[in-house]
Amino acid sequence: MAQGEAQQHPIGIYLWVWFLLFVLSVFSYMVDYLGFEGYLKWFLITLFMLMKAGFIIAVFMHMVWERLAIICAILVPPGVLVVLMLLMAIEGNYTLLIRLEYFFQ
Known part of the structure; x- marks a missing residue:
């Protein structure tokens, strides 16, 4: 072209x-x-x-x-951020449950 x-x-x-x-x-x-x-x-x-x-x-x-390289360069970083946010949510939930168990025994 x-x-x-x-x-x-x-x-x-x-x-x-x-x-x-x-x-x-x-x-x-x-x-x-x-x-x-x-x-x-x-x-x-x-x-x-x-x-x-x-x-x-x-x-x-x-x-x-678009080429696969451009697609990966644009879509992979937000995907990684979503995975990290899910891990932080799981850890936050665990911390909350441990604190509730400790303070309200």
């Missing part, structure tokens, strides 16, 4: 993703409308949010058409 040429993607891909984003948003609102409670509600809302973010990153930020 010459330096001045730009790659064109079919508009149908973008319209399809817009439709999927709309459907996922409707599902997210339905979770609240139908009255789901507790962990199920937050799991479903988080799942739909992550799916929408994935579609936006993949198509509108053109990550689908």
Whole structure:
């Protein structure tokens, strides 16, 4: 490809993703409308949010058409941060339970 040429993607891909984003948003609102409670509600809302973010990153930020090295350079660091946050949450929960057991014996 010459330096001045730009790659064109079919508009149908973008319209399809817009439709999927709309459907996922409707599902997210339905979770609240139908009255789901507790962990199920937050799991479903988080799942739909992550799916929408994935579609936006993949198509509108053109990550689908990038090389694997660029994809890994952008997506691996946030993934590592999520794993570290989960480890800190587990440790924090353990510390809280130990303190509650010690102070309220």
